[in-house]
Amino acid sequence: MAALLIQLGLPDWLAWAITAGIAAALILNVIAVGALVFIWAERKIAARIQDRLGPTRTGGRFGWLQSLADGIKLLAKEDLMPEGADGLLFRLAPYVSFCASFCAFLALPFAFDVVAQRLNVGVFFVIAVLGLEVFGVILAGYASASKWSLFGAMREAAQVVSYEVPLGMCVVVPVMLAGSMDLVTIGEKQSGWATNWYLFHDPFTFVVFWVYFTCAVASVNRAPFDLAEAESELVAGFHTEYSGLRWSFFFMAEYGSMFLVSALAAILFLGGWNGPIPLATLIGLSDGAGETAHYLARLLGCVNLLGKATLGVLVMMWVRWTLPRLRIDQVMTTCLKYCTPIAAVMFAGAMLWTLAFPGGLFHGGRRPAGEVREGWLSAVDAQPSLVARSAAVVAAAGVADRAGLRSTVSAAPAADGVAVEGVGAREDGGAWGAP
């Protein structure tokens, strides 16, 4: 994208700024539209679980416009601020929450290389930025000048900070297996059949996945860990005093985070954008099938990832509408007495297992995970990011320009050449996993 703009004669900085703007806008839309869809889905699912119909009329069948109608209602609502509230912090809090949730999406790949900014510490970035969401909640609780809000904020602070520990431990396991903190690399390491997924890598990772999911539910404050907004105890917890648009920002942040932790679960344990069967490879969308096939394969990857993440979100909804809420001390017990030790033991277990059987559960020691690839190029470690790829295009375009053939058509194969060269240069990187 940036390369194209540079090619059109824009200065570099402007081209990158425009690209970044477009990426940010796209992610913003993913969160906003995603929240709308999930809110609608939650209503329908809750309704079906409870033997009701849920929204049926707004927007024709299935009430699919219900969330939008709600959004309009929220826009039109009076924006109240309680007397005695700290105005600046009160206004700031929802945006802090939302920004944290939003920023974490920056490093989240939706398919191979379909990522706003590929980071070599992607996992770390996502977890760290997601942890910032709690600041918004604490601010909201503190600034609302309401005792119930304060209770909610204190609970959230205690809970989220505690659950970061086992969550981090769980996340470290796939990082260790992949030998990288780059989400794109972790996802691509699991390509091929479903047996390559880290979920099935060994018994320890299988357990870790469930621990991760529990902690993820807790860290995004969903039932049965939704103590910060426990309506039967704390009225509405930290957002008791919020109304209208500000409240909806909290809501969007919640749904954004839900999706994010589910997508992270998909990438870390469920093969990311790789389907259970390497469909793209089987129908010939893989290496060397051309530019169109390349994009189709990525689209398929996007569908895969979104599907898995949505499944995670649906499970969270299912849990929410089934289980009662835990008490604060029980939540902490679950974290400190169960999740943390289990995660620690499983981490050690996965480490030893990898030492003994580098290929994982299904492939013994013979075959490294990720041999059958779905996607474009075979060696992931060598795959240049969007940036490098664009640079290659620019370089190629430069060559072509000098030759007097300023044409993208001729530039494309040249770019491939550059990328494939990269593979050769870092062949040894692919052999990680052997002890």
Next chain:
Amino acid sequence: MALSIDDDPRIIEFDVRTDEMLVNMGPQHPSTHGVLRLVLRTDGEVVSEIEPHVGYLHRCAEKIGENLTARQWIPYTDRMDYLAAMNMNLGWALAVEKLMRLEVSEKARHLRVLIAEMGRIASHLVGMGAYGLDLGTFSPFLYAFREREKILDLFEEACGARLTYSYITVGGLTADLPPGWLRRCEAFLDQFAPVIAEYHALLTTNAIFVKRTAGIGVLSRELAIDYGCSGPVLRGSGVDQDLRRDGESIYTSMYDGYAFEVAVQKDGRYPRDHAYPAVPTDAVLGDCWHRFFVRMLEVVQSMDLVRQAIDRYSACRGPLGEPAKLTEKIPAGDAYLETECPKGQMGFYVVGDGSPIPWRARARSSSFSNLSVVAELCRGCLIADVPAIVGSLDIVMGEIDR
């Protein structure tokens, strides 16, 4: 009482002075079952003291009763425990009948049992569902309301109203059942019986539910008796008392010939307990779990009674009998009668002076006594336990404030 900083300087930890906070739970709060106001004194999440304030729903019902005839006051009893209005009607009707020495026909007697037990099922369904709501699970509430709705449909067919029935009245009932009603009622019972297993799966045996209720808010047998608790709250503490068996003869004679066991734990066992989930190991007699469980058992019990009442009612020939006239004179004297309502022992007191209008009409609310233990039960619990305890008492503010 929690210690203040002046009593013990060691309270200061690491130079941080921890203050207590006074929080109002209610009257506008999602889990106070109406307009109950609880003032909590909390130290962080721990509640050191709790004080219930009542009166937000006071509607002068008793004073109004001194200006209306006995039958005219029936609609006001509907609005006391509006979740079990049939049982309220019955309580007042029986108290007035006791004073007037009225006898109702055999058919009316069985119909009253039928209707009152259906009312008990409906009330316990709300209690159960709302308890789930208090613990943060929404679905059981709607599962309960789905079934309650069917009972309300039946009541609507019988008397035309869905909430404030005024069906049972002094001297009988306002109308006989419409044709086909008994068949529909039996169909309801048949389809309702397996649904109870769902409730047990969603709540009674749910691990989180047990964690939240077992061993929480333990009400000892002595305390329950001292505070005048009644109904499932009393039986949940292991006291074997049920006015349907132990009450005054005018009330117990209604249940003459009916077979039922009081749902109370005796020698560590509940009646017919093989048919129900086992008592969890953490549960202590008198805790929230037992109060909840007793209600669930009473639902099954009431279903049994309804079936028996259907048989007896359909065996009766002849008319239902007319209720007392609206302006029937009440003899001079007084009468007090307590009946076993779903929430506990509801008493009505009537003083007559020979005119159709009672000189005095009073009600003794079971929920009021049951609520009074909340200060004892909540001492030292966590904030999250407060809704769990208040919910397990299953109070209705309409009855407390009248």
